[in-house]
Amino acid sequence: MADLTDRSGGYFVGTKPSERYPIWTRANVGEVFPDPVRMSTFDFAFQNDDGIRISELGFRDAYVQMGAFDYDEFDPDDCVFLGVFGGYTYLNAAIGRVFGARAPGIDVDTVDRTFFGEQPGIPPYEPHPDDASPEAEQRIGETFLMLFAAPALPEVHEDEQNIAELRAQRPDFTQMGDHEIIDWIDDFLQSGYGDGDGFRLLFARHLKVSFLAAVPLGAIEQVCTALGRPEDTLKLVAGFGDVASAAPSDAMWQLGRQVAASSALGALFDEGPAGLAERLAAAGAGEPSGDAAAFNEAFDSFVYEFGSRGPNEWEMSCPTWETDPDIALAAIDRMRLAPDDAEPARRRAELAAQREALAAEISALLEADPDTQMQFNLALGAAAVYLPGRERTKTNCVRFVNECRIASRVLGERLVERGQFSGQTEFGMLRLSEIHEMLDDPTGWAEVIAERQAQWDDAASRQEPFVIVGDPPPMSEWPRRGTSELPKLAAGETLAGLPGCPGIARGRARVVLDSSDPTALSPGDVLIAPLTDPSWTPLFVSASAVVVDVGAALSHSVIVSRELGLPCVISATGATGRIPDGALVEVNGDTGMITVLEL
CATH class of the missing domain: 3.50.30.10 (Phosphohistidine domain)
Known part of the structure; x- marks a missing residue:
């Protein structure tokens, strides 16, 4: 049975630190889960009474598919890739270092630098007797060869089309019963995609493409460094286009231009972002052929396509542009003030031209070394496939999770109307099985939710350690946010x-x-x-x-x-x-x- 008591003390869910892989970091994963995870997310994604769950299993699948590990190298009962301490999600840096130690052509430092950046407090790499694996090295090498030969990622584009179809076929959750909604969410996450693998398959794909994206980037960096031009590395991977996480900016730009060109829309936006969606709807209804109506139509299309995005978008209880359109409208409000030369597509075209010219220049410098020249050109081609692919796989995951977010909010709104919830996202403080229990007998659950919310608030008010080695320190030792003010830089510093x-x-x-x-x-x-x-x-x-x-x-x-x-x-x-x-x-x-x- 999984232990849902956090070992850092003070929060109600957490994982057991790994003795084999003892180094944990907030780097990278902090972009995905900046806040403490809610109970429902921990339950479906990390661990519950039945053992490890979707996200951890997806990590294991990805590393095995790359050839870096065998399944029997992982603890069968506890998480090793993803840890939750004090409610905060951590990524295991030690296991990433094993990949660096086993992979041909890269090393531990490359993995650290690419995925984690500078990390104060992380100890130097110390090889473990089991880190080396000739079998894994050979398998990873074969994966790398396939990587450099891949002209595209058809399975990722197929996922994108399939997720779009799932969105188009979204059930009418208002016609479902209470228990039916919870069962739908659980089934959808577990088996609602692929051959019954659900989110696990999509997440494993994202992780595999993400890790492999570092390989061509590292190869390009090696060439540029050898030529004494390391600063050219990132210029050679700029302006690819087709980057899913940047795509909303193009659509928002066009919406912002609509507002900038219309005095009527400008007046509505000038009143501030609060309640803007309602003002736009009223204006559009009052003048169906006016600028507000045209904007609303375009904005509705934007929300349909990009509504899964938002702050902390992997967490079902957090808002997105679909659940809270004012968040997106506030960003469009800022964008309408930008000058015309800030257009994302224009910038991207300039960067693409610079990239192509620079690539040709460096390739010409390598003519005396045909092998290195070929490797460099292959790395450029692979980077153009895998770097945008990484963002596309992430977007596929986020869009998938958003379907569960919408379903859960329908149920949450019902429970607010009945007086069982004070807010429609309180389901986040309950495990899926507990929601079933609460629906059958609501007695006492309001107190449970309030207690857990207080624990969550306490965790959110604390500054979590950036790196944990071994057992996490008790939460009582974590400082409160804002209590240790840093000295401000002065002019010239x-x-x-x-x-x-x-x-x-x-x-x-x-x-x-x-x-x-x-x-x-x-x-x-x-x-x-x-x-x-x-x-x-x-x-x-x-x-x-x-x-x-x-x-x-x-x-x-x-x-x-x-x-x-x-x-x-x-x-x-x-x-x-x-x-x-x-x-x-x-x-x-x-x-x-x-x-x-x-x-």
Whole structure:
């Protein structure tokens, strides 16, 4: 039986630390689950009384499919890839290092740098006797050969089409019974896709493509470094287009242009984002042939296509653009103020032209070494397939989960109307089996939900450790957020991070901690954020540069900045606390330095 008591103390769910793979990090996974996970998410995705669940199993499938591990190398009873401590999700860095140790052509440092970036407190790699595996090395090598020969990822595009069909065939949940909705969610997650594998298949695909995306990127980096031009690495993987997490920015841009061109729409937006959806609906109904009606039609299409996106979009109880359209409208409000030359498609075309010219230049420099030249050209081709593929597989997963989000909110609204829930997302504090129990007998469940919500609030108010080695420290030792204020940078001082996307830009620093409130960001400002996920993408369009506290080469902030041509610095530890809001700053995406020019 799984132990649902968190070993860090104070939160009601957690996993057992792995003795074999003892290093855990918030890097990368913090973009997916920035907040503590709710009980329902832990129950279906991580672990329940029956053992490990979908997300952990998907991780295992991906690593076995790549040839890096055998299933018998994993603990059958407890999670080893994904840990939950104090409610926060952690990714196992130790097991990623084993992949680096076994994979031909890459090493542990490459894995650390690509997926986790700079991590204060992570110990140096110490080989374990079981890390080396000639059999795994041979299997991984065969996978890499297939990777460089793949002209496309047809299975990923097939998934995309299938998920679109699932969205088109969404059941009318209002016609389902209460228990029927919960059973539908459970069945859908477990077996609602593929040959009965459900979310597990989609998640494994995402993880496999994500990890393999690092291989061509690493090969390109090796060539550029050998030529003394490491700064060209990210320029050679910019402007690919077809990046799913950046796609909403193109659609939002067009909506923003509609607003910018209409005085009637502009007046509605000038009143502020609160209640904007209702004002637009009323205006459209009052003048069916007017600008508001045309905007509403276009916005409805946008929500249908991209409504699964939002802050913390893997968590079913969190809002998305479909459940809370005002979040998307607030981003469009900022985008309407951007100048015409900020158009994402225009930027992307410029970057693509630069990439092609640079690729031809470097390939010509390698003519004296045909083998390296061939490897370089193959790596460029594979990067063009796998880097956009990574974002597409993530989008497929998010769209799949969103169907369960919509179903659960229908039930949540019913329970609010009956007085059993005080808010429609309180289902997040219950396991799926407990919801069945509550539906049969609601007595006492309000108190259970309130107690768990208090525990969740306490966990959310604490700053989780970025790296955990071995057993997590007790939550009582985790500091409260905002209680340890970092010293602000003065004019002339600098903060060092890692280059994320090349270029130099100047602008007013705007520290934004929540993507659902973009109103503080004006065109030309420098976005300073803790980390970003796709819900932040619209803010990138009007920004002059992006700086994040944490991140790595395959982080969302880098991928989108690369598509939009924005200078980006990642792993700028403490940036949101140290850079004064409103200060004029210079962001150097080539060196990773942020300089405060004036306060």
